[in-house]
Amino acid sequence: MADIKKGDPCEIINARGTFTPLGVSRSPAEVQDAVGKALGAYFCLEELQQAASAHLVRFSGAEAGTVVHCAAAAVTLAVAACITMGDAEAIARLPEAEGLPRRVLLPASHNVNYGQPIEQAVRLAGGQPDLVGTEARCDLNDLADAMSQDEICCLLLVSSRLTRGPALDITAAVALARSRNIPVIIDGAAQDMRVGHLVGTGADLVIFSGQKYLSGPTAGLVVGSSAAVAAVRAQEKGIGRGMKASKEAIAGTIAALKARAILDLETWQAAQHEKLERFLGEANALSAVNAFSEPDPTGLPFARAVLEIAPPFNAVETIRKLQSLSPPVFVMDHLVHFNKLVLEITSLRNDEIDTILASLEHVLRE
Numbered sequence: 524m525a526d527i528k529k530g531d532p533c534e535i536i537n538a539r540g541t542f543t544p545l546g547v548s549r550s551p552a553e554v555q556d557a558v559g560k561a562l563g564a565y566f567c568l569e570e571l572q573q574a575a576s577a578h579l580v581r582f583s584g585a586e587a588g589t590v591v592h593c594a595a596a597a598v599t600l601a602v603a604a605c606i607t608m609g610d611a612e613a614i615a616r617l618p619e620a621e622g623l624p625r626r627v628l629l630p631a632s633h634n635v636n637y638g639q640p641i642e643q644a645v646r647l648a649g650g651q652p653d654l655v656g657t658e659a660r661c662d663l664n665d666l667a668d669a670m671s672q673d674e675i676c677c678l679l680l681v682s683s684r685l686t687r688g689p690a691l692d693i694t695a696a697v698a699l700a701r702s703r704n705i706p707v708i709i710d711g712a713a714q715d716m717r718v719g720h721l722v723g724t725g726a727d728l729v730i731f732s733g734q735k736y737l738s739g740p741t742a743g744l745v746v747g748s749s750a751a752v753a754a755v756r757a758q759e760k761g762i763g764r765g766m767k768a769s770k771e772a773i774a775g776t777i778a779a780l781k782a783r784a785i786l787d788l789e790t791w792q793a794a795q796h797e798k799l800e801r802f803l804g805e806a807n808a809l810s811a812v813n814a815f816s817e818p819d820p821t822g823l824p825f826a827r828a829v830l831e832i833a834p835p836f837n838a839v840e841t842i843r844k845l846q847s848l849s850p851p852v853f854v855m856d857h858l859v860h861f862n863k864l865v866l867e868i869t870s871l872r873n874d875e876i877d878t879i880l881a882s883l884e885h886v887l888r889e
């Protein structure tokens with residue numbers, strides 16, 4: 524990375540999507556304002572949480588909601604809620620959970636790593652992850668078998684492009700658990716645009732990241748039944764102390780939820796489509812590139828760009844060169860072995876898309 528002045532953060536072009544090591548997302552002005560104003564003010568935190576809950580209820584259709592530090596913290600706190608069910612003595616004892624129901628069923632294919640293996644977020648609460656099925660496959664029969672054992676605390680499911688194998692029918696998995704009175708947590712971190720579907724499964728708690736597609740400050744949003752959300756909040760005097768949301772995160776989250784509430788999804792989708800089509804058209808004008816679109820693998824309402832790189836060039840070298848430019852351009856590299864780059868351009872401005880096109884032309888010059 525050239526031209527970095529000492530102490531200056533280096534701006535990059537991020538076509539990797541909501542990727543934590545690259546700053547996740549950019550917040551609109553109203554969210555930035557809300558965060559800035561909150562930093563200069565006192566609040567009654569309880570009132571701020573109650574306002575956030577009201578906005579989370581409108582956003583999700585769930586009974587209640589709360590804001591915690593981030594989605595990873597939310598997984599830990601949701602498991603803690605299921606282990607302790609709001610019992611003050613148990614909350615004070617965590618993560619020591621001996622004698623409490625603490626086996627957490629987790630499909631092995633959902634044991635994702637978003638920077639930390641999710642099973643570690645379970646263990647932080649005192650939970651014992653019980654991986655069901657194999658990494659390559661977990662189906663409803665595997666879950667039904669696992670549910671016949673004792674001491675089950677909850678079922679943890681993940682909705683993310685990081686899961687492996689054939690997709691587990693989440694709605695059916697939730698129904699199965701609920702028929703056996705087993706609480707269900709869904710980690711849907713980047714799936715806030717599918718909130719209706721995930722909450723509609725009937726899961727007790729559903730988790731989203733405030734800073735991914737919602738474009739708020741770093742925050743974990745937890746929505747669900749009033750009792751389950753109360754049990755999450757009860758952890759504030761226990762292990763949740765180190766996982767609390769700041770006043771500015773709660774205020775910024777409220778602003779982001781307000782922006783989402785007035786978003787016209789159809790207009791937004793049409794704008795994304797137009798942006799992507801222009802990018803694909805211009806990328807296809809490069810002789811070493813075959814560009815096409817691919818739907819989001821998790822069902823989010825927008826597509827991504829796939830660029831197939833022709834010899835004498837290859838995807839590995841192209842990615843390396845794009846990252847060494849000024850500004851550096853980052854793309855997804857999971858299909859690099861198929862000689863493909865994948866780009867998510869929803870969050871990019873037109874001038875940034877122009878820079879990506881010029882960068883591609885530069886690195887793919889004969």
Ligand SMILES: *Cc1c(COP(=O)(O)O)cnc(C)c1O
Nearest residue numbers: 593594595637683710712713732
């Ligand atoms: C990003 C992500 C997380 C972690 O989110 P943070 O808010 O950064 O803690 C957890 N689970 C999944 C599936 C994710 O994609």
